[in-house]
Amino acid sequence: MLIDWFTVAAQVINFLILVWLLKRFLYQPILRAIDAREQRIASALADADAKNAEAQKERDEFRLKNEAFDQQRAALLSKATDEAKAERQRLLDEARQAADALRAKRMQTLSNDAHNLNQAISRRTQQEVFAIARKVLSDLATTGLEERMGGVFTRRLRELDGQLKEDFAKALKTASGPARVISAFDLPAAQRAEIQNAVNETFSAEIHVQFETSPDLVSGIELSTNGQKMAWSIADYLTSLEKGVDELLKARPEAKAEPKPEQGTHEQGT
């Protein structure tokens, strides 16, 4: 018989013992370990997920802050650059204006100096020239010359016409005092009568004429009444000549002074 019933019973017991042993030493500890590990892994994964999410959030926040910071920095930088540019421009303008003002002032001073010097020289020259002329002419002036002058005067008086003549006639009529004839020397009686006749003829009236002498005339005769004046004298010519020379002298420095500042800036610039 292949089956030994005692052995069967013993093997059943053995098997049951083995089941208990393996449950005790194999299945339970192993399953516990696996469960514990799985739980640990799950918690670790959850933790990692949470940390990841947090890190993501922080990274986003940081990026936002960074961008904002960049923008702010760029804005500040551009603002500072603009300000520096404006400041530079302002300083440059100021410096240029100051330089211009200084240069203009110096030019003004220079031109003033030159002008003054010019004027002084011209005035002096003029005075010298006229003093010489006046001296020469007064040295030359004599009664004979006066007679000639009286002739010229009467001729001019007779030739008088137009507006001047009317003005003169009006002045003679309205004059309170007598008309004055001024000469450098005492006129002879004949010449006085000739002038009286010429006046009477010219204005066709009996005009009372008073004869006076004035050495300022240098040489010549002058008829004046109530603000109107008619003269033929060397002083008159000299005065008009002096006026012309003065005008010329005044005009010249201005004409000369105009191109000068240009040259001045050029020289300063270089």
Place this chain on the structure above:
Amino acid sequence: MRLSPDEMIFWEYGFLKLNATIVFTWGVMLVLALGSKLITRRLSMELERSRWQNLLEIVVTAIEKQIEEVGLSQPRKYLGFLGTLFLFVATAALCTVIPGYQPPTGSLSTTAALALCVFVAVPLFGMEQQGLGAYLASYTKPTFIMLPFNIISEISRTLALAIRLFGNMMSGAMIIGILLSITPFIFPIVMTVLGLLTGMVQAYIFFILATVYIAAATRVRTPEPEPDAEPNP
């Protein structure tokens, strides 16, 4: 020529006797229990773990998964019984590489004992899951006439379980014994390798059949609607 290690008796007193089957069974038990104890003594709950622990984890989870695949929804409940069946039969077969060792599963007494355990365990699990009445009633399904056939099937499959394992294990040992006397070189080694494979396959078959039987017994059938029961409030 011995057909069974039962016949190799070391000690005898009255009906108590200590034969090779029991001794080798103890040996296998010792190996399994001591090995498990040594390895699980320092179990690691962390990710780092020893190779032996890895091996045991693979074995245990593989068995658990296999039980679940057959259709038992709570594999841990049956792991102790079914897993031990597999491990015992497999270890008994694997140890044939040790010279002088006789597999205890080569004895009909051992396989009968294991089959008896299955024979008892199946109704126990079934009754626990379905309740006594429902389990017993399952023998009369689909009709009452099927009752004797169901009982015969229950007994015959237990018998088949025992004989199948015994035949395979015994024949393996027998073939090697015969071959050793005919061709002492090389060929017996090849047959030993084949025997190892057969042993593993048999261990798997024994285990999977027991699982299928338990799964069939514990499956709660949805009660078919009976016309008489309907009027009840």
